[in-house]
Amino acid sequence: MSEPKMSRDGAFIGASVRRREDPRLLTGAGRFVDDIELTGQLHAQFVRSKVAFGRILDVDLEATRATPGVVAAFAADDLVMAPIAALLDRPFEQFRPTEMPVLAHDTVRFIGEPIAIVVARTPYAAEDGVEAARVEYETFDAIVSTDAALAHGARRLHDGAPDNVFVDVSLFDTPGLDEAFERAAQVVEMTIDSGRQNALPLETRAALAEWDERESQLVLHTPTQVPHLVRTATAASIGVPERAVRVIVPDMGGGFGLKCVVGREEIAVAAAAKRVGKPVKWIEDRKDALTASFLAREQRYVARAAFAADGEFLAFECDVVCDMGAYSCYPFTAGIEPLMASGEMPGVYRLGAYRVRGRAVATNKAPTAPYRGVSRPQYVMLLEQIMDQAGRQLRMDPLDVRRRNLITEFPYTSINNITYDPGSYLESLDLCEQMVREEGWFERQAEARAQGRHIGIGFACFSERTGYGSSAFAARKMLVVPGFDISDIRMDLDGTVTVTSGTMSHGQSHETTMAQIVADGLQLDISRVKLHQGDTDRITYGFGTFASRSAVIGGSAVQLAARALGEDLLEIAAHLMETNLDNLELRDGSVHRRDTPDERLTFEEIARVAYLEAHRLPKGVSPGLHATASFDVTNDGTFSNATQAAVVELDPDTGAVKILRYFCVEDCGVAINPQVVEGQARGGIAQGIAGALFEEVTYDANGEPSCASFMDYCIPTAMEMPDIRLAHLETPCIYNETGAKGAGEGGTIGAVGTILGAVNNALEPTGTLLERTPITPRAVHAAMTGGTR
Amino acid sequence: MSERHLIELQVNGEPHELLVEARETLVDVLRHRVGATGTHVACEHGICGACTVLIDGEPARSCLVLGVMADGHEIRTVESLADESGLNDLQEAFTACHSLQCGFCTPGMLMLAEGGIPHLEDTSREEVRELVSANLCRCTGYETIVDAVEQVAQQRRSEDPTVTEGASA
Ligand code: FES
Ligand code: FES
Numbered sequence: 001m002s003e004p005k006m007s008r009d010g011a012f013i014g015a016s017v018r019r020r021e022d023p024r025l026l027t028g029a030g031r032f033v034d035d036i037e038l039t040g041q042l043h044a045q046f047v048r049s050k051v052a053f054g055r056i057l058d059v060d061l062e063a064t065r066a067t068p069g070v071v072a073a074f075a076a077d078d079l080v081m082a083p084i085a086a087l088l089d090r091p092f093e094q095f096r097p098t099e100m101p102v103l104a105h106d107t108v109r110f111i112g113e114p115i116a117i118v119v120a121r122t123p124y125a126a127e128d129g130v131e132a133a134r135v136e137y138e139t140f141d142a143i144v145s146t147d148a149a150l151a152h153g154a155r156r157l158h159d160g161a162p163d164n165v166f167v168d169v170s171l172f173d174t175p176g177l178d179e180a181f182e183r184a185a186q187v188v189e190m191t192i193d194s195g196r197q198n199a200l201p202l203e204t205r206a207a208l209a210e211w212d213e214r215e216s217q218l219v220l221h222t223p224t225q226v227p228h229l230v231r232t233a234t235a236a237s238i239g240v241p242e243r244a245v246r247v248i249v250p251d252m253g254g255g256f257g258l259k260c261v262v263g264r265e266e267i268a269v270a271a272a273a274k275r276v277g278k279p280v281k282w283i284e285d286r287k288d289a290l291t292a293s294f295l296a297r298e299q300r301y302v303a304r305a306a307f308a309a310d311g312e313f314l315a316f317e318c319d320v321v322c323d324m325g326a327y328s329c330y331p332f333t334a335g336i337e338p339l340m341a342s343g344e345m346p347g348v349y350r351l352g353a354y355r356v357r358g359r360a361v362a363t364n365k366a367p368t369a370p371y372r373g374v375s376r377p378q379y380v381m382l383l384e385q386i387m388d389q390a391g392r393q394l395r396m397d398p399l400d401v402r403r404r405n406l407i408t409e410f411p412y413t414s415i416n417n418i419t420y421d422p423g424s425y426l427e428s429l430d431l432c433e434q435m436v437r438e439e440g441w442f443e444r445q446a447e448a449r450a451q452g453r454h455i456g457i458g459f460a461c462f463s464e465r466t467g468y469g470s471s472a473f474a475a476r477k478m479l480v481v482p483g484f485d486i487s488d489i490r491m492d493l494d495g496t497v498t499v500t501s502g503t504m505s506h507g508q509s510h511e512t513t514m515a516q517i518v519a520d521g522l523q524l525d526i527s528r529v530k531l532h533q534g535d536t537d538r539i540t541y542g543f544g545t546f547a548s549r550s551a552v553i554g555g556s557a558v559q560l561a562a563r564a565l566g567e568d569l570l571e572i573a574a575h576l577m578e579t580n581l582d583n584l585e586l587r588d589g590s591v592h593r594r595d596t597p598d599e600r601l602t603f604e605e606i607a608r609v610a611y612l613e614a615h616r617l618p619k620g621v622s623p624g625l626h627a628t629a630s631f632d633v634t635n636d637g638t639f640s641n642a643t644q645a646a647v648v649e650l651d652p653d654t655g656a657v658k659i660l661r662y663f664c665v666e667d668c669g670v671a672i673n674p675q676v677v678e679g680q681a682r683g684g685i686a687q688g689i690a691g692a693l694f695e696e697v698t699y700d701a702n703g704e705p706s707c708a709s710f711m712d713y714c715i716p717t718a719m720e721m722p723d724i725r726l727a728h729l730e731t732p733c734i735y736n737e738t739g740a741k742g743a744g745e746g747g748t749i750g751a752v753g754t755i756l757g758a759v760n761n762a763l764e765p766t767g768t769l770l771e772r773t774p775i776t777p778r779a780v781h782a783a784m785t786g787g788t789r
Numbered sequence: 790m791s792e793r794h795l796i797e798l799q800v801n802g803e804p805h806e807l808l809v810e811a812r813e814t815l816v817d818v819l820r821h822r823v824g825a826t827g828t829h830v831a832c833e834h835g836i837c838g839a840c841t842v843l844i845d846g847e848p849a850r851s852c853l854v855l856g857v858m859a860d861g862h863e864i865r866t867v868e869s870l871a872d873e874s875g876l877n878d879l880q881e882a883f884t885a886c887h888s889l890q891c892g893f894c895t896p897g898m899l900m901l902a903e904g905g906i907p908h909l910e911d912t913s914r915e916e917v918r919e920l921v922s923a924n925l926c927r928c929t930g931y932e933t934i935v936d937a938v939e940q941v942a943q944q945r946r947s948e949d950p951t952v953t954e955g956a957s958a
Contacts, residue, residue, distance in 0.1 A: 710836035
């Protein structure tokens with residue numbers, strides 16, 4: 001059945017080992033938060049703001065409390081909950097500190113903002129109670145665009161941000177930039193707009209909280225990517241010590257960044273459970289998930305790029321404005337999008353001079369959380385359109401413009417002060433182009449054009465910084481600095497190993513990949529290894545899973561812990577076998593002598609001594625088999641890279657974009673499990689395509705979101721997704737223990753720009769350039785018929 | 790509190806007598822009264838298909854069906870697929886093809902395929918893709934789900950002597 005496959009050298013790392021999480025998920029035995037039922041459990045729902053911007057005059061919960069089945073209802077003043085404050089250590093000109101109350105008390109700032117929590121005996125009764133609530137508002141004009149927010153005299157959302165700006169940074173400003181523009185052979189001007197999206201994990205947010213009197217501890221089951229950060233924020237808000245909150249994450253139905261911030265509902269549910277003395281469960285419905293959780297990606301880039309006649313990228317100037325919605329998210333702050341964009345451009349390209357301004361603007365929309373790729377899909381889309389346009393203006397092959405500028409020597413310290421570790425930027429482009437060529441797409445495009453059909457081919461080259469360590473986040477000036485991870489490993493009496501990690505898999509297959517690392521580290525079968533995650537009581541701290549950090553950082557910590565445990569095993573074995581360490585090695589779940597290889601002690605035999613015959617241990621070795629290790633990235637992190645290409649055809653009648661073929665050449669260093677890496681690439685590309693062609697949350701003039709169901713927020717189905725041809729290159733990470741680079745986000749980062757590039761390539765005969773995603777059939781149709789979009 | 794009704798359901802071969810509220814959906818009855826939590830809920834408005842179960846052998850969205858409407862019917866959920874000998878062929882193919890990541894859509898996908906495969910005309914990739922497109926998955930990009938369902942559809946067809954060209958139930 002699930003025979004583990006071995007890689008070339010018999011190791012687990014590098015092999016597509018079958019996923020160990022699958023059997024339970026395939027049989028309905030997975031356990032998600034809504035699958036947990038606690039005795040006496042009550043159900044919560046939230047009274048949410050019906051206006052986008054206003055002052056709350058009155059919250060009347062009398063009818064709610066009288067509703068059959070309702071047990072309690074609390075507004076902001078009824079529960080003690082300190083607001084959530086996400087902070088950066090930057091001067092006021094760059095960062096305006098603001099707060100997000102757990103329940104809105106005087107002001108409401110977006111439609112869907114929670115105002116009160118209703119606790120009832122059934123979920124149905126909780127909804128009845130919400131219906132019965134009456135809230136009176138003094139309504140203000142909704143601010144639904146960054147232009148309106150920045151306009152002189154605009155009403156401020158937060159007193160702390162008088163000009164509706166959360167973050168405003170101007171960076172680099174290389175001397176000589178203006179002169180470079182003057183002497184440029186060509187200047188490309190480009191304005192790119194990206195629509196507001198929902199990361200949309202299929203499992204919505206949820207919480208199940210219970211006050212455990214015996215432990216004096218609040219137990220909070222919630223699907224979060226960052227269990228310890230939820231613990232810290234919850235403890236601070238409800239005013240209990242850190243140890244009095246235990247966050248448990250069972251199986252989790254996706255996150256994609258939306259679940260790597262702390263939600264106010266989790267804290268409100270915790271506070272309510274503590275107050276009513278009974279377990280309280282909240283399952284977000286899809287409408288709230290679409291309108292009232294966290295959104296992302298609404299950005300505008302206004303850019304100018306200077307090129308020499310031979311295609312050299314001389315200078316780049318960019319103004320990035322991000323519509324962050326109503327609040328700054330914890331712990332990343334509203335700086336997440338503009339700081340990522342400003343700091344990481346120009347990506348994979350060498351550049352002479354750079355100037356950027358990045359702003360995070362407050363509007364009356366649901367707030368922004370990181371979403372897979374964070375700004376990188378958008379700036380890659382910008383840079384790749386610029387490369388294509390430079391090719392058109394310079395009459396050069398756009399791939400040669402890229403080749404002229406790609407970083408090829410490593411380590412390379414870029415204009416943005418980031419040092420890039422070795423990658424395969426040029427090689428991935430060459431291979432990707434070759435794959436497209438081999439299948440004859442360039443000829444097919446030429447033939448199609450001759451017949452008046454609109455086929456386009458687009459490319460995107462990019463890298464992705466993965467494994468941000470403490471120093472990288474500290475450079476952003478976050479007050480809560482994520483970065484390191486801790487791993488704890490123990491061997492039981494029977495020789496089986498339990499490894500605990502602070503990372504938090506929610507689709508990424510860590511139960512398999514982390515076990516592969518341990519199995520190789522200790523030279524034992526993977527069936528003897530079990531990963532434990534998602535319980536803040538099991539490990540002192542951890543930063544969870546986001547920003548493609550888990551394999552790089554968590555995986556290294558796991559490997560170091562396994563190594564430490566291995567050393568303990570060797571030391572005990574050396575004593576028991578009366579030989580020295582150099583004469584011993586770990587193999588097949590045993591310690592073998594090198595001189596007489598048949599002589600060995602199994603791990604089980606050693607463990608028996610460590611636990612049940614401690615008197616036989618060497619002097620100074622304490623009983624038990626247990627080790628802890630931590631890992632941090634002290635430099636600028638490690639960069640995965642890829643080139644993607646797409647072939648699209650435009651329908652002249654409807655403007656629909658059909659993807660005929662998709663290619664991806666990716667390099668994430670050592671792939672611990674190639675099948676898992678491919679899964680991340682395919683799934684990531686699908687989300688990029690979704691953003692490029694289909695998904696957007698818009699708001700009307702009153703701040704009412706357009707999408708309240710899957711009828712209006714159209715995520716792609718299997719019919720819209722192409723099959724993807726993948727190829728791999730391997731440039732190992734030289735800074736960490738596994739050689740692995742992150743693989744979680746690259747697919748998405750490249751896909752948006754690849755698709756836009758392909759559509760614009762198809763539109764070339766029309767002379768029109770599209771500069772906005774999602775690319776709607778209407779916009780394509782208008783471009784093809786010469787109309788306005 | 791709304792009206793209550795006594796209903797009888799066969800769930801995965803076992804009879805259940807349940808007192809349910811008139812407004813309770815079948816998925817809530819299955820998950821919270823029968824305790825079969827393998828079936829998931831991701832929209833409650835009939836689009837995502839995470840709640841797909843078989844009612845009298847046909848795939849149905851159990852969030853759109855009221856418990857009382859299912860009275861007297863036979864329901865199969867994901868919990869019915871494997872037996873003591875292990876995973877069934879479809880589940881095996883899903884793990885071999887890496888057709889699941891978070892696994893939240895998986896029970897619905899499996900039941901969609903289990904109920905849908907007998908209706909396929911030619912088990913071509915395009916036909917399978919159309920079947921899979923009834924449900925949403927946010928993690929995989931669908932390709933590997935289509936791979937697994939295609940493989941099993943073709944295998945089952947080749948093993949079933951009663952199938953003739955173009956047959957459907
Ligand atoms: S939950 Fe039934 S279709 Fe989405
Ligand atoms: S595997 Fe996560 S939604 Fe399909």
